[in-house]
Amino acid sequence: MKTPPIALDRAARYGLLAGALIACLPHGLHLPVSLNLLAALLLLAAFSQIHQDQAAPSRWLLLLLVGSCCALILFEFRTLFGRDAGVATLVLFMSLKLLEMRSARDGFVVITLGYFLLLTHYFYSQTLLTGLWLIGALWLLTACMIRLQSPRSTAITLLFRQAGRLGLQALPLMLLLYLLFPRVDGPLWGLPQDAHAGRTGLSDTLRMGHISQLVQSGDIAFRVRFDDPPPPRQQLYWRGPVLERFDGETWHPASGDDPPPRIEVLSPALRYESTLEAHGKRWLLALDAPGALPANSRLDGRMTVLAKDNLDQRQRWTFASHLDYRLNSIEMPHIRQRNQQLPPRGNPRSRALAVDWRQSEKSDQAFVDRVLRHFAEQPFYYTLQPPLLGADAIDDFLFDRRRGFCEHYAASFVFLMRAAGIPARIVGGYQGGELNPLDNYWVIRQSDAHAWSEVWLSDRGWVRVDPTAAVAPSRIEHGIVDALPTGEALPAIIQLRGDWARNLRHRWEALNNAWNQHVLGYDLAKQRRLLAQLGWPEADWRQLSALLAGLGGLVVLGLTLWALYQRPSGDPASRLWQQALRQLARRNVHLAPGETPNTFAHRVAQAHPDLAPRLNRVVDHYLQVRYGDLAQALPALRQAVAELARWSSR
Amino acid sequence: MSMSTQQPFQAVLNACNEILLGKPQETRLASACLLAGGHLLIEDLPGMGKTTLAHSLARLLGLEFARIQFTSDLLPADIIGVSIFEREHSAFRFIPGPIFSQLLLADEINRASPKTQSALLEAMEEGQVTADGQTRRLPHPFFVIATQNPSHQIGTFPLPESQLDRFLMRIELGYPDRQAERALLAGHVTRSSTGRTLPLLNAEQLPALQAAVQRVHVSAALIDYLQALLEATRQHPDFRHGLSPRAGLGLLAAARAWAWLDGRDRVLPDDVQAVLPAVACHRLRSNRDGQAAHPEEIAQLLRQVAIP
Numbered sequence: 001m002k003t004p005p006i007a008l009d010r011a012a013r014y015g016l017l018a019g020a021l022i023a024c025l026p027h028g029l030h031l032p033v034s035l036n037l038l039a040a041l042l043l044l045a046a047f048s049q050i051h052q053d054q055a056a057p058s059r060w061l062l063l064l065l066v067g068s069c070c071a072l073i074l075f076e077f078r079t080l081f082g083r084d085a086g087v088a089t090l091v092l093f094m095s096l097k098l099l100e101m102r103s104a105r106d107g108f109v110v111i112t113l114g115y116f117l118l119l120t121h122y123f124y125s126q127t128l129l130t131g132l133w134l135i136g137a138l139w140l141l142t143a144c145m146i147r148l149q150s151p152r153s154t155a156i157t158l159l160f161r162q163a164g165r166l167g168l169q170a171l172p173l174m175l176l177l178y179l180l181f182p183r184v185d186g187p188l189w190g191l192p193q194d195a196h197a198g199r200t201g202l203s204d205t206l207r208m209g210h211i212s213q214l215v216q217s218g219d220i221a222f223r224v225r226f227d228d229p230p231p232p233r234q235q236l237y238w239r240g241p242v243l244e245r246f247d248g249e250t251w252h253p254a255s256g257d258d259p260p261p262r263i264e265v266l267s268p269a270l271r272y273e274s275t276l277e278a279h280g281k282r283w284l285l286a287l288d289a290p291g292a293l294p295a296n297s298r299l300d301g302r303m304t305v306l307a308k309d310n311l312d313q314r315q316r317w318t319f320a321s322h323l324d325y326r327l328n329s330i331e332m333p334h335i336r337q338r339n340q341q342l343p344p345r346g347n348p349r350s351r352a353l354a355v356d357w358r359q360s361e362k363s364d365q366a367f368v369d370r371v372l373r374h375f376a377e378q379p380f381y382y383t384l385q386p387p388l389l390g391a392d393a394i395d396d397f398l399f400d401r402r403r404g405f406c407e408h409y410a411a412s413f414v415f416l417m418r419a420a421g422i423p424a425r426i427v428g429g430y431q432g433g434e435l436n437p438l439d440n441y442w443v444i445r446q447s448d449a450h451a452w453s454e455v456w457l458s459d460r461g462w463v464r465v466d467p468t469a470a471v472a473p474s475r476i477e478h479g480i481v482d483a484l485p486t487g488e489a490l491p492a493i494i495q496l497r498g499d500w501a502r503n504l505r506h507r508w509e510a511l512n513n514a515w516n517q518h519v520l521g522y523d524l525a526k527q528r529r530l531l532a533q534l535g536w537p538e539a540d541w542r543q544l545s546a547l548l549a550g551l552g553g554l555v556v557l558g559l560t561l562w563a564l565y566q567r568p569s570g571d572p573a574s575r576l577w578q579q580a581l582r583q584l585a586r587r588n589v590h591l592a593p594g595e596t597p598n599t600f601a602h603r604v605a606q607a608h609p610d611l612a613p614r615l616n617r618v619v620d621h622y623l624q625v626r627y628g629d630l631a632q633a634l635p636a637l638r639q640a641v642a643e644l645a646r647w648s649s650r
Numbered sequence: 651m652s653m654s655t656q657q658p659f660q661a662v663l664n665a666c667n668e669i670l671l672g673k674p675q676e677t678r679l680a681s682a683c684l685l686a687g688g689h690l691l692i693e694d695l696p697g698m699g700k701t702t703l704a705h706s707l708a709r710l711l712g713l714e715f716a717r718i719q720f721t722s723d724l725l726p727a728d729i730i731g732v733s734i735f736e737r738e739h740s741a742f743r744f745i746p747g748p749i750f751s752q753l754l755l756a757d758e759i760n761r762a763s764p765k766t767q768s769a770l771l772e773a774m775e776e777g778q779v780t781a782d783g784q785t786r787r788l789p790h791p792f793f794v795i796a797t798q799n800p801s802h803q804i805g806t807f808p809l810p811e812s813q814l815d816r817f818l819m820r821i822e823l824g825y826p827d828r829q830a831e832r833a834l835l836a837g838h839v840t841r842s843s844t845g846r847t848l849p850l851l852n853a854e855q856l857p858a859l860q861a862a863v864q865r866v867h868v869s870a871a872l873i874d875y876l877q878a879l880l881e882a883t884r885q886h887p888d889f890r891h892g893l894s895p896r897a898g899l900g901l902l903a904a905a906r907a908w909a910w911l912d913g914r915d916r917v918l919p920d921d922v923q924a925v926l927p928a929v930a931c932h933r934l935r936s937n938r939d940g941q942a943a944h945p946e947e948i949a950q951l952l953r954q955v956a957i958p
Contacts, residue, residue, distance in 0.1 A: 592953070594956065596920045597919075627867075
């Protein structure tokens with residue numbers, strides 16, 4: 001006779017559906033709409049199939065569905081491989097599998113797929129929130145697996161407790177692997193090639209209106225911890241790309257490299273550590289002016305610190321900067337010339353104004369002051385929502401609209417300088433930041449993105465001039481929230497004004513930072529440090545692998561021996577039963593060899609009628625758990641045994 | 651769960667007990683055997699009520715019934731059927747024998763020659779018969795209740811062990827107790843009253859009940875116990891050889907049926923203990939006399955195997 005496969009009951013199928021849904025859900029954030037829709041439809045069909053107890057669709061229909069899923073993935077990604085297409089394939093096939101759940105075996109396939117799918121989420125996000133979500137999903141899937149293994153345990157709380165216990169039991173092994181698994185000098189999760197698209201961050205060109213878009217993101221750009229007392233906020237200029245070439249519309253960095261800058265240091269070094277989020281570019285956003293440089297980085301001719309490679313994952317860098325400095329007081333003629341250049345045509349009013357003012361002022365410095373005074377005294381507004389500017393954007397801005405954001409001020413300032421023959425350039429980067437009092441990290445967001453200018457004055461070299469400070473001093477002193485009029489479209493997260501909300505945000509961000517620093521930031525160097533502290537300074541990956549294999553083998557061996565040793569009395573019900581028998585033995589009541597619990601209870605009831613009700617309760621619950629696999633009766637058994645013990649020790 | 655499905659069968663048991671007085675344990679075992687889908691061997695002296703039990707079970711369960719009295723000159727064709735040449739059609743026509751019924755009572759099976767015995771026993775195992783090179787399926791369900799006289803009686807061919815293994819259970823009826831015998835003698839019941847018994851179930855209901863029996867839960871702990879028992883028969887010095895895996899499967903099926911008859915949805919060690927003698931005795935050979943194991947030996951075995 002052929003044994004039929006173990007059928008899946010409805011509750012188990014609902015559980016699997018829920019597990020699959022939770023395992024897939026975060027992928028909905030980045031999958032194309034069409035695939036999201038298809039997956040949702042398939043899951044809905046699976047739900048209605050379970051709900052109405054329908055049979056699985058025919059093989060041909062399933063084949064057709066598989067075909068169309070593949071076709072859609074090919075259409076969207078042009079391939080079936082790679083990160084995005086691979087994940088889409090997994091999600092769709094998991095949804096399809098839910099449509100043909102006939103036996104427990106299908107259930108196990110869904111669970112295995114689900115476990116695998118959980119891992120793929122780390123390709124996209126490694127935040128604390130993702131981690132928590134995945135722990136929840138793991139928990140649910142494991143509970144489903146336990147349910148499939150023992151179809152008669154139906155109490156949901158019990159399933160989850162058991163799954164939780166399994167998870168906790170795996171924890172030591174996980175920690176061991178986390179701490180000792182040989183690290184490569186790179187990120188925890190190597191990403192496929194298509195992973196670095198669509199990052200937010202500074203761009204290496206500047207057009208009016210560009211930064212104000214970036215500022216509307218509350219994402220964190222980097223975090224900084226000062227080793228020395230932090231400088232005042234208005235000195236925190238984090239330097240990014242320097243833009244020297246203007247084509248009439250857009251500012252670009254100059255092509256080619258210049259000789260290294262000559263920096264005269266006028267103040268002691270300020271040391272700090274910066275944890276940069278991935279931004280896909282090479283600049284490291286150091287404070288002006290960087291002193292000693294970390295390894296794998298260099299200073300370009302415009303004093304921007306660049307990494308060897310693009311920052312494609314979060315990285316930690318240590319810098320020492322000197323806030324008081326003099327840069328290139330003797331400038332090379334071709335660089336001066338480059339920074340005086342303007343397009344041949346355009347913005348005639350601004351040019352005329354610059355020439356006019358320069359002639360009436362005695363020095364370059366006086367001219368700079370005059371322009372800044374102009375910004376401060378005339379009705380210029382600082383706003384994130386500047387009006388559209390015409391073809392002669394700088395003229396339009398300076399004379400008509402007079403409403404703009406930092407890039408408008410920086411660009412028009414530099415334009416005026418160059419028109420007057422003074423070398424000037426735009427510097428992009430971030431300004432300011434916010435101290436999180438909980439972990440003493442400064443948080444610099446995309447909303448702190450900024451553009452300022454540098455002018456070259458004889459004897460003084462390149463001098464930073466921030467025209468935005470003239471228009472809206474509070475931008476530099478207090479940050480963008482205070483500088484902008486209320487009602488501007490800033491991200492909600494940085495606008496929180498209430499104390500409790502701000503406090504909550506600080507807590508959350510400190511937690512995330514701790515996660516980044518300690519969990520995700522546990523790299524080769526930190527591992528080496530830990531091993532050195534454990535008295536093993538020279539460990540390399542071979543020794544580590546050997547150690548791990550050894551430890552793992554010992555753990556497995558120990559667990560096996562323990563399981564073998566525990567086997568006869570490993571079952572909790574059986575332990576409780578033995579306990580009850582020991583209690584009865586104290587009253588000189590003994591179980592005969594080969595006597596079943598029922599026969600025993602029957603015999604005892606005749607000799608000791610007073611014992612009968614208590615013993616019967618124990619026997620009933622014991623038989624339920626032991627031979628009925630009704631784990632939910634275990635607490636009742638425990639109680640009955642305790643009662644019997646109380647009674648017999650009286 | 652099975653409480654509700656078990657109830658109609660309770661009526662069958664009650665009715666059966668009214669016909670065969672004073673043998674509730676034996677009727678219950680016989681019922682469990684049929685519910686587990688196994689064939690039953692009833693062994694006892696003539697006149698103890700073997701035929702009555704078989705006949706009344708068949709009637710009560712609403713099964714199509716046939717009876718063969720086995721004799722030393724019985725031929726396989728007498729059981730299976732013969733092909734007859736029909737002149738008007740110029741073709742052979744198969745006339746099915748008594749084996750084509752749902753419940754076959756093979757009375758005094760050990761009086762027939764081994765050749766005839768094995769014809770029946772092949773059919774029991776395969777659920778089909780082959781005659782004139784053509785295979786014909788037997789009806790479903792298909793049970794055989796065989797009776798046999800104790801083999802030391804004159805003129806018997808004892809069934810070989812391999813054939814005995816085909817019967818899920820062997821039971822003995824034994825003498826009735828005083829009270830039951832008195833009722834019989836006083837004429838309160840007659841054994842011929844089976845003829846008037848009305849069916850309480852029909853042939854369609856029985857497979858459903860058998861399916862319900864198969865759903866009775868068996869825990870890992872119970873399987874541990876079964877294995878310990880099987881192991882014990884194989885290690886035991888009193889037996890020539892132990893129980894086969896087929897016997898183990900049969901034991902499990904019988905225990906399931908026993909639990910179901912008790913209205914439970916899970917098998918307990920008590921169920922295994924209750925059916926073990928009926929399942930094991932005829933399959934084991936005692937080292938002392940080479941005869942089938944005695945129930946007392948099985949009881950002793952049960953006292954030696956701890957219940958996990």
